[in-house]
Amino acid sequence: MRWFRVVLLLIFCLASFVVLPAQAEPEKSVFVIPVQNEIETGLAATLQHAFQEADQSGAEAIVLDINTLGGRIDAAVDIADQIRSSKVPVIAYIRGQAISAGAYLAMNATHIAMAPGSTIGAAEVRNTDGSTVDPKVVAFWRSEMTAAAEFHGRDEKLAVGMVDRNTEIPGVKERGELVSLSAQQAVDHKIADGLYPTLQDALKHYGYDGFSIQNFQPSLAEKIARFVTKPSVIPLLLIVGLIGLGAELLLPGHLVPGLIGAGCLGLYFFGSMVAGFAGWEAVILFLAGIVFLVAEIFVAGFGILGTAGVLSIGTAVVMAAYDTTYGLKVMLIAMALAAVVMGVLFKYFGHLGVWNRLIHKDAQEKAAGYVPGRNLRHMLYQIGRTVTPLRPSGTAVFNGQRFDVVSDGAFVPVETDVQIVLIEGTRIVVKAKQSEPNTVIQRVPETE
Structure with a gap:
């Protein structure tokens, strides 16, 4: 036993000097996020998820693959906050156009790389309906562009010139024009770091040559949410949804109007929940409103149940919107149009629905054996x-x-x-x- 203990001690001492093989280092990667088409609130929610995924994967850098003509200011500001607060460097690789809000996102990135033939600039704020923009909004957008340029040491005058056409920059633009730079001009004015035909060329320039590339792919739910939360789609969903449900109440048993209405409203709430604008409380409140409206038809509630139903539905829609003011305005418009359509349906098709069961329409005709009263x-x-x-x-x-x-x-x-x-x-x-x-x-x- 003594010799056995000595042998074990010698083995232990020798093992302490043995160099264990080093563990394989995790593969270094770059996370690529596409920023395509219109910049809207749904994209802001998708990019938030993308940045979280990039952070969890341990990516060394994030690349925004930009090709957009711009979009909403509020969505662009939310995305810019994510870019500036990112713990890893963010590279804006512009392979097409970075116009308006797209230029603003690029200016917030740590680095800007341009593909040949790409452009950046023309970030003047405009209303979609052609009305005059509030001067406060213009001033805010101008300060945001200036701050983005200051944050990364880029030319502030060029950033302001992209927003304000009244700014004169000698050698670049005359008064009354907006700054819109080609790829080479962006490099010459030190807005971009260089021209790179491919993304791999840009990554090599920034020291990420040989790194694996992870391409972010939004889920189907996120793609649907991006579409249904567009400002041009939301009013359509609400109008068709309210008309469909109302038509089903007037003409029960047909199912098609009810299914269409429920589907549209379901898409609205689904998109809002996926985008992070709403929770289950909005859905529950909406369903409660539907129950109140149905109960008002069959229960003598003196209008109390109907009023509660309308308020519940309106509150749920406003709660699910990304902006309460916008949600309230859209809901009022949708209710007004739905009321007009419902009035037409009731006038021409009301006799086919539930109202025909609630109104006594039997007439005491002479042919049925009823004798009219005599004149005395x-x-x-x-x-x-x-x-x-x-x-x-x-x-x-x-x-x-x-x-x-x-x-x-x-x-x-x-x-x-x-x-x-x-x-x-x-x-x-x-x-x-x-x-x-x-x-x-x-x-x-x-x-x-």
Whole structure:
């Protein structure tokens, strides 16, 4: 046992001097995120997910593959915040156009690389409806472009010239024009670092040659969310959704309007939830509003349930919107248009739906055996005889026919002559006839 312990001690000492093989280092990578088409709120939510995925994968750099004509300012500002707060360098590789909000995103990146034939600039803010832009918005956008240029040491005047056409930059643009630079001009004015035909060329320049490339692929849910959260799509979904549900209430059993309406509203809430604008509370509130509206039809709620339903639906839509002001405006427009369409449907097709079951429309036609009431006004002032006492109602005979009559308030015994003094529809009012003859009152001569 002693020798055995000595041998074990020697083995342990030798093992402590043995150099263990080094573990293989993880492969270094670059994370590429496409920024294509329009910049909108759905893209901002997608890029937030992309930046999180890049951070979790341990990427050495993030590349924004930019080719866009711009989009919404608020979405661009949200994306720019993600770019500036990124822990890894961000390279903006412009392979096509970086116009308007696209130029703003590129200016916020750590590096800008241009592909031959690409352009950057023309970032003037405009309203989609052609109306005059609020000066406060213009001032804000100008300060944002200036701050983006300052953050990375780029020419501030060129950044301002991309936004404000009234800024004059000698040798670059005259007053009244916007700065829009070609790839070579961007390099000459030190906005971009160089011209690189391919992304691999740009990565080699920045020291990422040989790094593996991870391409971010948005999920199907994120692609759907990007589409349905576009400002041009949201009003259409709400209008068609409200009309579809309303048509299903008017014309139950057809299913098609209800399915279309539910599908449109479902897409709206689904996109808002995937984009991070809404939670389940908005969906629950919307469903509660539908229940209230249905209950208002079948329960006499004096309008309370209907009002609660409309408020619940409106609140849910506003809560699910990326901006409450925009959501409120779109919801009011959608409700107004839906009300007009519902009015037309009710006028021309209301007889086919549930309303036909709630309204009594049976007519007492003569062909069905109903006899209309007789006109008794010709009997006024006729004289007859009671066959029952009038207390005050009873029966009397006129011209050999029995009629239900009522006295003028006094008790009239049986076998009393009565005279009709009032006829109201089928109601006959009689009065006991005086048996004594009429007395003529003599006129008293005037005294002198």
